[in-house]
Amino acid sequence: MGFGSSDDTTTKGRKLLEILNVRMVGAGCRVLVLSHGFGTDQSAWNRVLPYFLRDYRVVLYDLVCAGSVNPDHFEFHRYTTLDAYVDDLLAVLDALGVDRCYFVGHSVSAMIGILAAIRRPLLFLKLILVGASPRFLNDGDYHGGFEREETEEVFAAMEANYEAWVRGFAPLAVGADVPAAVREFSRTLFNMRPDISLFVSRTVFNSDLRGVLGLVQAPCVVIQTANDVSVPPSVAAYLKAHLGGRTTLELLHDEGHLPHLSAPASFVHVLHRALTTTQ
């Protein structure tokens, strides 16, 4: 099928818009791209979205690995690195005719956003990175939060019984005791086909952005929650120290990896501040 790189023509772009369920809503003039993370789809932003409809044109889309996308489009040989996801993002933005935007990326999308901003520095006015990590595995002095063996165990557990894994992982990831958020995250996580889910997490765990952080020129805001199972606080500090653009750190008092699900009110507040602050 191969809908491909950013310079492809409009028909492919249009097709991609449909495949990835892209929608553009809101009445503002500034463009805000909300990009969901692993295990969710664009519905993860539902609680956040209303706050920005007045001031922004909000672009929502699903990553190709999301459960809301026809799994036939997930080409295993293509999505072996995050670059393919970056291709998708850039193609979507090109197809929509977006030439400058604010980008909010959660977890894996934060990585995608970083890479996209390296490739197209002028496209991104600001990156807001939620629960972001350049590298999930520990490596010498770097504390990414996971050991290689641990991840293997996780993968094995996913493989053995996906449902059980989801039931265990969702509350951990949400962190805070918010049943609605756990339910929502479980739903979207469960919607992913297990093999795709496993494949994507392998891709994510195999990615290491530490060497390229300096190439980012856009200003970044790193939003870090108080207790994130996937991202230890030292990672946020690392990002702040190494990202090339002017970077600020926003700390949320709420817990969990998915603040936009579990603590939308404070998340919106911080996001609003992150978007409007000029540096």
Place this chain on the structure above:
Amino acid sequence: MPTPVSNARACLAAEAGAALDDAVAIARRRAHAQTTSLHVVYALLLSSSPSPSPSPAAGRTAPGASSAPCSILRDALTRARSSAYSPRLQFKALELCFGVALDRLPSSSSTNRQVAEGSGGGDEPPVSNSLMAAIKRSQANQRRNPDTFHLYQQQQQSAAAAGGASSFSGVKVELQQLVLAILDDPVVSRVFGDAGFRSTDIKLAILRPPPPILRFPRAARCPPLFLCNFSAGDGFETALSPRGLVFPFATAAGQLRSDGSDENCRRIGEILARKSSGRNPMLVGVGAGEAARDFAQAVERQNWAVLPPELRGIKLVSIEKEVVELGTGGGDQLAVGTRLEELGNKAESPGAILNIGDLKGMVEGSSDCDEKESCLVSELTRLLEVYQGRLWVMGWSATYETYMKFLSKHPMLDKDWDLQLLPITSVRTGMGGSLPRPPSLMESFVPFGGFFPTAYDSKGMFSSVYPSGLHYEHCNDKYEQEVSVTLKGHSDSLDDQQNANLPFWLHEPNTVSLNDGFDIAKAKDDKTVFNANAMDLQKKWNDNSQCLHHGCQTTDTDDRPAVPGDIEPSCISNTERTCNHNSENPDDAQNQIGFGILFPISEGTKKITAASKSISLPSLLEPGDKDFFLKLEVRPSKSEQIQRESFQSLQGDDHASPSSVTSVMTDLVLGTLHEPLCNKGNPALQVQKDHSEDLPVCLPSMNVNMVKRNGPDVPVDSFSCVGHQGSPTNGTPQRVLTRSFSQVLNGCSSAYDKPSFISSSTLQKFDLSNYKSFCSSLVNKVGRQEEAISAISQAIVHCKSGERRRGACLRGDIWLSFCGPDKIGKKRVAVALAELIYGSKEDFVCIDLSYQDCVAHPKTICAQQVVNGNDVQFRGKMNVDHIAAELSQKLQSVVFLENVDKADFLVQNSLSQAIRTGKFPDSHGREFSVNNAIFILTSARIQGQTFSQTKECSSFSEETILAASCWQMKIILEPSRESISSSPRAPNVSFASSQKLRNNQVYRHSVFVCKRKLDVSHDCRIQYESLMSAKKAHKTAKVFLDLNLPVEEVDVNDNNYSSHEDYSKSETSESWMEDFFDLVDASVDFKPFDFDALADNMLKDINKIFRGAAGPDCLLEIDQKVMEEILAAAWSLEDRGALTKWFEQVLGRSFVELRRRRNLSGHSILRLVACEDAFAQDHAPGVLLPSRIIIS
């Protein structure tokens, strides 16, 4: 890529396939290019529609078979719909919404159609991507469903054995799964949202009642057919978990290596093949070296598949080693030279790539090899120019910094060399199953399962619903027990017929809620919930009778002749109106009706009050009026609908806890007889209209209407209220008559959708028409802020008595804004209002809109009662939904919103809409009536009256007191000093600010007071600054505990933020605030609280205790922080008894203890200080102060 219909149909079971066919038929009829999820839903809606709409079913089978599946969606919709509108209306709206959504879809152009026909799909519009995704999702879900899992496994195995096609083609999606998956489609849920439905609700409704398959416990589910398949040595798990079993995707199984090497090669190749600038790749990233090696390998092995065709036959020369040697100081210029020479020879078509390897070697070399390096670089530059188009150069660097160093050494090199940065982020690990899998993998995850056993066990979700019935039964029993007890206790004369009737419709809501009103997630702790439920019911029940009793008393005392006079005019005008509608009813007839009904009641109530002091529900029924029985007969037919509606509205607000569901439903049933509860009914205007036709002659049916009505009036209280009024003054039936009359009329008018009369609310418990008594009881309750209270009373009385118009309709809601300081005072006034107007403190909703403050100072003494955000039910919810949920539960309440200036955008919008229209929308667009609520909005910021500007600066600011936390306290004994002992008249107790202590100066009380008055402003400033710095320190300490970041830097950022935030927020917020506060009924200014006076009082108390305990000669010096703590406690406590107790039992005892331990000499100085590094662990009873004081 659209999928041909036949392919999609192959995945579906019969019913689902039929639904798809319908959808395709619709899409074809509308000439749409594709069949989408919208079509499917629309088809389901149409086909299940009860009206004889043209059925699109093309080739469906027997109608009997089709009606069952199609009702899935409609059934769910019936249960999920909002109760605000009639079902017919809402379904109409839904169909319309989908119709419109379909109209917006692009129709297929003729060419498309031809293509479709050419591809053999007939003229069936192919299935869209999103729909196909939904089908795939449902397929996967169904396959993963544990009940059918084995079945599919077997199918798949046999298929594999037969060399069959794709493994999962066997899974035929059932309609239910398909509908569930389609509801996840954002397009569909948006349209549902437009029509006022939420897909999550619908999904929940579809899943409930649970499908029969889930009713069986899991243990029974493992069919023996699998037992033959595994050998005795293996565990069952291993038999199940070979990879193919869990991942039955033939295509995927071989590709599960997430290894980006090919992808990286492809990308490098893409750059090399570029025609334009940036042809020479520079790989940057942790995996760059790996990627470079992979690429070299690919070229070496002539693996051209991964490279663009034009690079076929390309050569690669690596000088990697030489460059590394350069860096280490060794190496030979000559060697590099020969390699370059070699390169020149190779650089023929299609060309050659020179790999210079890791830049690190070039960058980190010592100074003497710099020369060699620049030689190399310039030589390369030359070569690149010479062999332009045939020679590439590539290099890599693990980090960006190295690359930047390289560039800084050789500026413009990226241009000269035409470099293209290529971030390489994937790291190869050789995972993909090649690593031996640790044997203990399952064990490692078992703990997770152990943590969440019941909550996340899908079986547990559904099956536990059934056991829970027991508990329900139990609480039902309790309920009935209690009913019967009350019956026996209070009304012996109750006849059997009622006895039979009563439990019947008390029973009704419970069964309804058992089936429907059950939140899945809550099921896990059903035990506690239901116990709580029983308690709840009991409490409610008791409250009810208490309330009745209470109401009776208040009306007793406040029974004034002025009240009926107030009502009469409105009554008359109302009569006229009613007469217009019911022309055949003269006034007299109505009077008679009213009389006929009411007189027995008053008699009855009299009897009850004589027999026992409390009025119970059955005893109200006791008079045995025939009309009441009539009503009882009417009710059952209606009650179910009411309950259902009310339930839906409750369920709508996101999983209200079961207990609240039941209690409210109970309220509803009781509601006919009891006034504050009646108003919780939901509007059902249609039914109401029907009834209104025969209203004046049939009072009972009207009563049913009133229960349902959600209006601003209080006509519903007719019976109970009349009873109360009647009993004390039974000599005046005339008045009773007129009152009930007005209520009847109000009922009439409301039934006709006329604005009802605000005046009827004067019949509420508290006599609002009397300003003086209202004001004085309010002052009594609050104890300060008299001016503000009188202004508030005036505003409320004015609003309640006069007819007010907002826009077109009359409204019962009141909006007040409390401005200025005294946060605690404002809240106390609001609570008092709730108590006086609505009868209890429960009718008070307090929400702090500045969530951050709630998080930032969780331990402050003043915030001890704030529960905002701590409630599990509201955790993770937006403020706007929180408010809406409270409004839906407490229709009559005081809604106290703190820090309105910090309200977020949605709350702002909703508030604005509520004040204009009387409906408060939540974030999903559902609206909640605010007609019976009093909104109080507070803000410390507005009106520019922060008290530091207005009044003389007190030594305690409200901010400091609010920020006071419960620090541990300590008494320090200091050796006596002459300067102090010399003054015989000095009081024993003084307090000093911490700044002064730092200078080792000790002031006597008199001196201190004098000093304080002299440079007040200075003092204040210092305090303020100290507060700010303390805050900041607190913040940074908390936040950066494990971040190892320089504190100063962060501080700067923080400041930046706050200033920016203030700026950006003030833009929008302040203009909104201005607009909004213009609409408010009244703005009331509060005075600053006089902390100095309070402090003096406290010092007096302490002095008394200190003198008693330590003797007349000692001095006590109280630290500022401690004083703040005490003041905060005193300020926030409603009843200072606990504080007095604390003085005696904690403070006094400490003094005694100190005197016992140390030999207090004549002029010892004791200092009571706060340990600011430790929060007190134990609190004294009733007050948030330490339960003991450290003596040192």
